Amino acid sequence: MTRKLGGGKLVIATHNAGKLKEISALLAPYGTDCISAGSLGLPEPPETGKTFVENAVIKARAAAEASGLVALADDSGLSVSALDGRPGVYTADWAERQWFEGDPGRDWYMAMGKVEGMLQALGPDTPRDCWFCCVLALAWPDGEYLVYEGRANGTLTWPPRGTMGFGYDPVFVPVGRDVTFAELEPDEKKAISHRADAFAKLVADQFGV
Template sequence: MSAPAEDGVVPQAIRKLTPGKLVIASHNEGKVREIRALLAPYGVEAISAKELDLPEPEETGTTFVANAELKALVAADLSGLPALADDSGLCVDALNGDPGVYTANWAETPTGRDWGLAMQKVEDALATKGPDASRDAHFVCTLALAWPDGHVQWFEGRAEGHLTWPPRGVAGFGYDPVFVPFGHEQTFAELPAEEKAAISHRTAAFKALVTAVF
């Protein structure tokens, strides 16, 4: 199912995706690796934006849909190929959904992204809410699939869970070491890759995409 419209964006009719080359509009190697593995069974040759030396556009949107669409359209226009972009983030209930669409911004430093710092910022923000504050949170993944002619469609997935501290595990990326999905005791960064993939927000979004376009 396509994602709900946001910021007045109206979803277009679903267009099928045929086997062939597809640009993954991301320079995040962790995301590219996960997306490439999910697309492989469908005859899609995934090429990352980094491999094509495409720029990373500034994410000026205020929603996951807007940012995913922006990245996908830029990559499709510059490459002349269909492009898939992901915008995802951690939304913490007690922080009114923050860091949300600004998830990566919380990790920014003058020398690059520091996810340890980002996780500490979340923990510090929760501490200001008091000892009884909810630690429930969810990951959101919005996928935008765009073509060079400007056609674009969206798909969304979620993973519900709660935050733990201190961080645990070395697998995954981003906020994975502090996120424990409901029904599990291990963080995303402690779970085997196959087990995480089965329940992740990105997989849920891909299931919606696959159902619609293949």
């Protein structure tokens, strides 16, 4: 029997106000009161996992144990078949600038170019199929946890197209479409995204919807 959330507060294991707002809106219809780990002053644990599941569980369990409340964490990224699933858990790391590359921060065009360069180095007939993955981990203070995994399959295109997305969205063409995630209207993208798939599974399991 699946353990259920019930009412009350749910800690979202993030220090990002935008992510808290997005997740709060998704769970609001089910009577869940979301608060962020950042607002509770909880530290961010090192993400030492080798998979999305491992990192999501690390974050959720750390927040649950530190707060004494049920916690929800996510981990997501892009995996490319021809690159043996890379960048995977290093999706954001590939966009990190080094100190000698100028201002600190993330350069997503650089990251997209790295993926494209690696594919081109493999030859013109290299398959370009890929997928976005989102793993949600729901953890209780006693250590028990549940995992929900969402996925959006697609192919990579070059050069990047569109301005409405973020990250690798401008080079990701979802299955059944001829436009990139960054060319889709935000509501249309949300409906078919890996995050939407993961949340649909969580809601179905936890709230029977």
